[in-house]
Amino acid sequence: MRRTRITALATLAMLNMFTLAAGVSVARMLPPRLAALHIPVAASRPLVRAGTVLTPVPVPAGSGAASTAVDLPALPTASGLSAVVAATLPAADVGPQLGVEVADAATGDVLYDDDAGVLATPASTTKLATAVTALALLGPDARFSTTVRQVSGGIVLVGGGDPTLAVHAYPASDYPHPATLAALAAATARALKAEGHRSVRLGYDTSLYSGPDMAPGWTYGDVYSGNVTPIVSLEADQGRLTPAGTLQDSDDPVNYSPRTTDPAGLTAAAFATLLGQHGITVSSGPSPSVAPAGAPLLASVSSPTLSQIVEQMLQESNNVIAENLARHAAIAMGMPATFAGAAAAVMTELRRLGVSTPISLVDGSGLSPQDGIAPETLVRILEVAADTPRLRSVITGLPVAGFTGTLSAGDSVFGGIGGAARGVVRAKTGNLSTVAALAGLVYDSSGSLLIFAIMAPQVPGAGLLTAAAQAIDAAAAAFAGCGCR
Missing domain, CATH: 3.40.710.10 (DD-peptidase/beta-lactamase superfamily)
Structure with a gap:
């Protein structure tokens, strides 16, 4: 036992000697190796004298050296x-x-x-x-939501007053990108299928706004000339129509073709078609409805920010x-x-x-x-x-x-x-x-x-x-x- 301990101590002493010798050798090698790397160092004295970059602006006599007054452009009279x-x-x-x-x-x-x-x-x-x-x-970050609420035996598409809502996504070059019925229908279908539903009654809710849908001084000539639609809280593509009478599905501010006189009904019909494409049959509707307060939320899409709108x-x-x-x-x-x-x-x-x-x-x-x-x-x-x-x-x-x-x-x-x-x-x-x-x-x-x-x-x-x-x-x-x- 004693011999083993002596052997271990001798071995440890030899390892220490080898480590010390290796350290000395590396230390001697470092200065030339580091010099070869050209590591930058601060000079002990300036090597280059800077010249004048900008010509000093003359200070008018009597104005004082500290004057910083700037002449403003003369205003129109x-x-x-x-x-x-x-x-x-x-x-x-x-x-x-x-x-x-x-x-x-x-x-x-x-x-x-x-x-x-x-x-x-x-x-x-x-x-x-x-x-x-x-x-x-x-506030500039406000957004407007279009939602789908679940009611007994069906669902209600609720207009949230999003004036930029579209049926399908606009081209990538358009700005801003609106919320779409297509995305809302896809999310609604997923939620319904998760609950085992394949068929629903569809209503649509425009109760956010009230009163007449045409302002004093407006005529339906404004609708037929492509300037506006009756104002309701549920509307896609701002009621712009293709020659075939379907929603235009793009942002075309110079489309002066007649717009729809029933923006909410046409929007709900487009939503029903999209649900069908996702495997959900609309058994009745779409028809005007009001979602009860507190009706469960199935799906929602939100507009661009108010500043963008x-x-x-x-x-x-x-x-x-x-x-x-x-x-x-x-x-x-x-x-x-x-x-x-x-x-x-x-x-x-x-x-x-x-x-x-x-x-x-x-x-x-x-x-x-x-x-x-x-x-x-x-x-x-x-x-x-x-x-x-x-x-x-x-x-x-x-x-x-x-x-x-x-x-x-x-x-x-x-x-x-x-x-x-x-x-x-x-x-x-x-x-x-x-x-x-x-x-x-x-x-x-x-x-x-x-x-x-x-x-x-x-x-x-x-x-x-x-x-x-x-x-x-x-x-x-x-x-x-x-x-x-």
């Missing part, structure tokens, strides 16, 4: 802007009741106004008011989206989800946001000729949107002259802004048969950011609408192209 208006907006083109306001975006100071406090028919510039209100009340609405001047957003504003304020309740919600919220200038609405899209907004009110709305982070999608959603939306060629009568103003003017368009209006932002040639509204509510005749729009385009381009002093 009232007389300069008046000359632009006189040169570009003749009464022969725009009619007798032209209203104009131009303000400095940085300060809100009014630089020029001409009848800017007088109510005028705003047409689709009304959508600026609706967009600001919806974003302020609901607002941008789409403003780019396309989409009436169906605008009316749905106005209804959601009414619901958020505890008002009736009617046209009257929606209009009251928009005007009430604008007052809360500090917009106290003249406005009188009967709808949320501006399709009604009974709406009234003063040019100064549109300017105030844009100022609020520009100054409030949660409202910024109103600004980012404005069409860009010569490039996007209703300011691009072929998308509206306002597609003619060119030259140096292309890409510089961002504005919301508005037009009815004898109304032309434009409200937005523009940088002038000095770099000043201006907010403007130009409203021609009495164009001399429907045949002159294009001439009026071209005159307004010319005025916006002139704001961009001059210092107006």
